[in-house]
Amino acid sequence: MIPALTALKAAAAALLEARGDRGLAALVGGAELALAGPPERWTLGSRAVSASRLSLAVDAPAFAALTADASRLAAVREAFASAVRTPETELADLSLLLRLPGVGRGWNQVYREAALSDAPERPHPDAVLGGAATLLEASGDAPGAAMLRRARLEAAQVPSSGGVALVRCVVRLDPADLAALDRDGERAERLRRAVRSAGTRAAEAVASVELAAALHPLGPARHAGSAAPLGTTVAPEARLARALEARGAVVVPVSRDKGSPGGGGVELAVVASGELLRVRIAAAPGQGGWRAEEIRAITVAARDLGTPERAGELAALICGGDLA
Numbered sequence: 001m002i003p004a005l006t007a008l009k010a011a012a013a014a015l016l017e018a019r020g021d022r023g024l025a026a027l028v029g030g031a032e033l034a035l036a037g038p039p040e041r042w043t044l045g046s047r048a049v050s051a052s053r054l055s056l057a058v059d060a061p062a063f064a065a066l067t068a069d070a071s072r073l074a075a076v077r078e079a080f081a082s083a084v085r086t087p088e089t090e091l092a093d094l095s096l097l098l099r100l101p102g103v104g105r106g107w108n109q110v111y112r113e114a115a116l117s118d119a120p121e122r123p124h125p126d127a128v129l130g131g132a133a134t135l136l137e138a139s140g141d142a143p144g145a146a147m148l149r150r151a152r153l154e155a156a157q158v159p160s161s162g163g164v165a166l167v168r169c170v171v172r173l174d175p176a177d178l179a180a181l182d183r184d185g186e187r188a189e190r191l192r193r194a195v196r197s198a199g200t201r202a203a204e205a206v207a208s209v210e211l212a213a214a215l216h217p218l219g220p221a222r223h224a225g226s227a228a229p230l231g232t233t234v235a236p237e238a239r240l241a242r243a244l245e246a247r248g249a250v251v252v253p254v255s256r257d258k259g260s261p262g263g264g265g266v267e268l269a270v271v272a273s274g275e276l277l278r279v280r281i282a283a284a285p286g287q288g289g290w291r292a293e294e295i296r297a298i299t300v301a302a303r304d305l306g307t308p309e310r311a312g313e314l315a316a317l318i319c320g321g322d323l324a
Helices: 004-018 022-029 060-068 070-084 107-113 125-138 142-149 175-182 185-199 236-246 308-320
Strands: 032-035 040-044 047-058 089-098 152-158 165-173 204-213 250-256 266-272 275-282 290-292 297-301
Touching (some): 004 022, 004 070, 022 070, 040 089, 047 070, 060 070, 060 089, 070 089, 089 107, 125 142, 125 152, 125 185, 142 185, 165 175, 165 185, 175 185, 175 204, 236 250, 236 266, 236 275, 236 308
Parallel strands (some): 047 089, 165 204, 275 297
Antiparallel strands (some): 152 165, 250 266, 266 275, 290 297
């Protein structure tokens, strides 16, 4: 016994051929007919009928020919309507579908098989800050860029009712930088815009950017290896502070030269092994290395903190007390 849909397609093709359109008859004969949904109950005057929704999947040449000529598509629909029409049945609609190469079916039958691609991993906070700082530099705000290079970024996803995930960002700034931004609202807003721009992704949008003070523990609460990975865009003082904190030291910026926005001319107060030490980072280029000053004080050239490894060497000397 011939399947019902096969017989219906053959009847529509035969009707088209009988009407003198062999090309449309061949097109329908090579197509795939399917039910597009459950039948609908219609009332036509005094009678109730079952109206069927059908779909006709064709290859690209046939699809292009039918969609380019409305009269030919109407002729195909009329042929199927005539084949379906009985005292109890009618054609509700005939949808034309493009048959996918290699699959032999329309997208409506295979879309559930398509797997969603995994969203790309969220970039590291240091990368977001580095991008934001570079954007500020390109905009002519070198002091603002230096503030971001001294900062740390926290990001957390927040509830969203839309299709795009939302992220809340908190930029933890050096206390001196945050105090300066409290007096410079325009620069603070530029920092927020830069972080929002660098943190936005196709699958994720930045809901808010808040500026907050960096956290400084009251005691040696950090453990070795807990510092975040460092990039080449981190300011020298931030690189040294992180290396010291990774060894259990407490680091607090004491002062910063206004004429050195790039991270030099900074004095840090360091508490290591129960002792207080002053560390000054000199911005001016010159002879490298570091030298001890007076009792428990040290001056280091900014260029000697150019890598996490060099910062780690100095942190080891400071925390070990070997500054002679």
